[in-house]
Amino acid sequence: MAILVFVESAEGKIKKTSVEAVCYAHALGGPVVVIAFGHVDQSELEALGKYGAEKVLHAADEKLNKGIIQAYASVLGKAMKDENADVLVVANSSLGTPVAARVAIKVGAGLASNIVSLPDTTSGFVVKRSIYSGKAFAYVELKGQKKVLALKKNAADIKEVGKAVGVTPYSVEVSHTDLAVTITSSEQATGEVLLPEANIVVSGGRGMKGPEHWPMLEELAKALHAATGCSKPVSDMGWRPHHEHVGQTGIKVAPQLYIAVGISGAIQHLAGVNSSKYIVVINKDADAPFFKAADYGIVGDAFDVLPKLTEAIKRAK
Amino acid sequence: MKILVCISHVPDTTSRISFTDNNTKFDTTGVQFIIGPYDDYALARAIELKEGSGATVHVLNVGLNDTEPTLRKALAIGADEAIRVNAEPTDSFFVASQIAAVAKAGGYDLILMGRESIDYNSGVVHGLVGELLSLPSVSPVMKLDLDGRRAKLAREIEGGKEYLEVDLPFVAGCQEPIAEWKIPNMRGIMSARTKPLKVVDPVSADGGVKLTRFELPPPKGAVKMIAADNVGELVNLLKTEAKVL
Numbered sequence: 001m002a003i004l005v006f007v008e009s010a011e012g013k014i015k016k017t018s019v020e021a022v023c024y025a026h027a028l029g030g031p032v033v034v035i036a037f038g039h040v041d042q043s044e045l046e047a048l049g050k051y052g053a054e055k056v057l058h059a060a061d062e063k064l065n066k067g068i069i070q071a072y073a074s075v076l077g078k079a080m081k082d083e084n085a086d087v088l089v090v091a092n093s094s095l096g097t098p099v100a101a102r103v104a105i106k107v108g109a110g111l112a113s114n115i116v117s118l119p120d121t122t123s124g125f126v127v128k129r130s131i132y133s134g135k136a137f138a139y140v141e142l143k144g145q146k147k148v149l150a151l152k153k154n155a156a157d158i159k160e161v162g163k164a165v166g167v168t169p170y171s172v173e174v175s176h177t178d179l180a181v182t183i184t185s186s187e188q189a190t191g192e193v194l195l196p197e198a199n200i201v202v203s204g205g206r207g208m209k210g211p212e213h214w215p216m217l218e219e220l221a222k223a224l225h226a227a228t229g230c231s232k233p234v235s236d237m238g239w240r241p242h243h244e245h246v247g248q249t250g251i252k253v254a255p256q257l258y259i260a261v262g263i264s265g266a267i268q269h270l271a272g273v274n275s276s277k278y279i280v281v282i283n284k285d286a287d288a289p290f291f292k293a294a295d296y297g298i299v300g301d302a303f304d305v306l307p308k309l310t311e312a313i314k315r316a317k
Numbered sequence: 318m319k320i321l322v323c324i325s326h327v328p329d330t331t332s333r334i335s336f337t338d339n340n341t342k343f344d345t346t347g348v349q350f351i352i353g354p355y356d357d358y359a360l361a362r363a364i365e366l367k368e369g370s371g372a373t374v375h376v377l378n379v380g381l382n383d384t385e386p387t388l389r390k391a392l393a394i395g396a397d398e399a400i401r402v403n404a405e406p407t408d409s410f411f412v413a414s415q416i417a418a419v420a421k422a423g424g425y426d427l428i429l430m431g432r433e434s435i436d437y438n439s440g441v442v443h444g445l446v447g448e449l450l451s452l453p454s455v456s457p458v459m460k461l462d463l464d465g466r467r468a469k470l471a472r473e474i475e476g477g478k479e480y481l482e483v484d485l486p487f488v489a490g491c492q493e494p495i496a497e498w499k500i501p502n503m504r505g506i507m508s509a510r511t512k513p514l515k516v517v518d519p520v521s522a523d524g525g526v527k528l529t530r531f532e533l534p535p536p537k538g539a540v541k542m543i544a545a546d547n548v549g550e551l552v553n554l555l556k557t558e559a560k561v562l
């Protein structure tokens with residue numbers, strides 16, 4: 001039985017979390033069929049063969065250039081039937097997770113999201129999920145043959161296992177009801193590392209004093225090829241856009257390295273960063289709670305430490 | 318205009334999480350339960366719509382009777398009526414099936430909820446409900462305005478936002494800054510006591526998913542402190558010890 005993987009792209013490039021989804025599907029075993037929508041570079045699609053895709057479908061219909069949850073779910077449901085796939089794998093995202101939900105109903109599949117690792121198949125099919133905003137895990141058994149799996153970042157290692165494959169156009173009929181939602185416009189940062197995808201995140205809190213000081217943080221982020229994030233008050237006050245807000249009520253990140261500058265480390269902020277592999281905290285208050293959750297800490301003034309750190313990073317490269 | 322707001326009853330964001338019975342049960346000792354923060358945004362927006370152009374707001378929770386104080390709080394915030402589906406909310410499909418059944422019977426114009434609950438963090442219930450009812454679903458919604466039967470929405474996407482339009486009825490998973498959280502006032506708290514809270518039996522629903530056990534992450538090691546005038550040492554550690562550069 002085949003495994004279908006829904007891959008997402010940004011600015012024509014396949015998202016890293018989607019490449020992880022392909023690798024996850026390959027590790028599950030069984031022929032991997034990938035499907036992508038809208039504008040994507042052909043070379044990017046072909047390259048998915050390297051990560052284990054045997055077949056790459058491309059639904060290039062321009063009606064699907066924008067991510068309409070209902071329409072994508074219908075196409076994926078149909079593709080599962082066409083490809084004889086029992087399992088759908090997607091990366092958790094603002095689009096992937098709700099789409100996965102709708103597909104699960106369409107095909108009558110068991111559904112699990114926020115999956116952090118490969119399943120345990122010694123008896124049945126048990127996945128490990130992140131719950132309580134990263135404060136705990138749950139083991140969940142999916143009993144049926146059909147499964148829809150939505151993965152948290154880092155659920156699978158990216159490994160090259162094969163070579164590029166050709167791309168098969170996939171023609172779709174999108175019904176009127178599936179297009180009930182009209183996307184009228186969008187605003188998206190271009191040329192930036194996307195926060196949920198980033199390997200390194202540099203985040204600033206109220207200790208940064210004001211938006212006029214962000215270039216200092218952005219300098220460090222640039223030197224590290226990192227995304228920038230912030231605490232909730234910083235986005236509440238409009239210093240930074242909402243999509244950079246990290247935490248319980250914002251984006252949950254899972255980078256290799258999270259650098260927190262002038263953030264106190266409230267439990268609600270930690271809930272968004274506790275899946276980071278390493279945490280560096282820079283704070284002028286030695287008693288800031290964030291130090292307890294950190295791997296490395298510097299007690300110091302952000303405005304003094306940041307430029308020095310940026311210099312040191314540049315020199316080390 | 319009838320709005321259904323689905324609310325989860327979840328541990329306060331500052332709760333310490335632990336488990337009992339060989340890691341099979343959530344330990345509620347000393348835990349305070351609240352309306353899920355995302356659901357609270359959905360509720361606040363529903364109340365704003367009610368105050369603005371007039372609407373009836375019903376709140377729904379799938380849970381046993383220990384969730385009634387949470388529903389009463391939603392009534393105190395301004396909902397007109399509460400419905401509790403009398404069942405343990407075991408998994409997303411089960412909960413979504415209950416919501417869909419109530420929504421179908423109630424003929425709602427708008428079904429709001431949080432983008433995810435903060436206990437199981439699934440983020441799928443709005444999509445499940447939308448599909449079960451053959452209605453559009455949009456999430457995470459950070460802005461929702463109505464112009465008659467036409468809704469104008471903003472949805473957060475990675476690195477930005479998207480503006481959308483859709484006709485009522487539909488399902489929305491909400492998040493900030495759709496509205497500001499509302500704190501119940503004294504009058505609200507008094508009137509909540511006499512507002513209707515209906516208890517209904519669940520419909521049967523099995524999504525083929527079973528939670529077998531919980532686990533806590535391993536404790537974090539001690540932090541290594543580095544002097545502020547020695548940032549080179551930090552870079553060195555990130556390179557050679559953490560190997561993240």
Ligand SMILES: Cc1cc2nc3c(=O)[nH]c(=O)nc-3n(C[C@H](O)[C@H](O)[C@H](O)COP(=O)(O)OP(=O)(O)OC[C@H]3O[C@@H](n4cnc5c(N)ncnc54)[C@H](O)[C@@H]3O)c2cc1C
Binds near residue numbers: 249264
């Ligand atoms: C239901 C709920 C949900 C929430 N969700 C979130 C969420 O998702 N994300 C989130 O971030 N918060 C969230 N919060 C808010 C959270 O409780 C904290 O209020 C918030 O995280 C604090 O932000 P901060 O660390 O930037 O600011 P503060 O707590 O004010 O901390 C500022 C820090 O900067 C340090 N500092 C000051 N000046 C300097 C300097 N010159 N150099 C270095 N350090 C300096 C200070 O020592 C202090 O530690 C939530 C709260 C609630 C109740």
